[in-house]
Amino acid sequence: MLMMDRAGWHMTDKLVVPANITxxxxxxxxxxxxxxENVWQFMRDNWLSNRVFESYDQIIAMCCHAWNKLISQPWKIMSIGLRRWAHGF
Structure with missing residues (x-):
């Protein structure tokens, strides 16, 4: 099973889904x-919001920096994404 949001590219008829995936x-x-969504919010709140970027390249660089900082903290990702209702049984 693959859980997806309703982004346009997820809902298109052009999406090819293998037979073994629901x-x-x-x-x-x-x-x-x-x-x-909570991961993106955490990154915005901690490293990307309330800034004025000088260029597109600076936006990309800051996003890469934030992403690399986050992936160096796997425990943080787990705590942000954990859903008690999903792991309570």
Missing amino acids: IMVLPPRSPELNPV
Whole structure:
């Protein structure tokens, strides 16, 4: 099973889904059900918000820096993405 949000590229008829994968689409307007939304929010809150970027290249560099900083902390990713209701049984 693959859980996906309703992004346009996930919902297109052009998406080829292998026979051994079942897609479960999240309800519309439910970012709280998608753990990666909390990861993006954490990155914005801690490293990317309230800044003025001088160029597109600086935006890319800062996003890469934030991503690399986050992936060096796997325990942080687990704590951000953990859903008690999903692991309580």
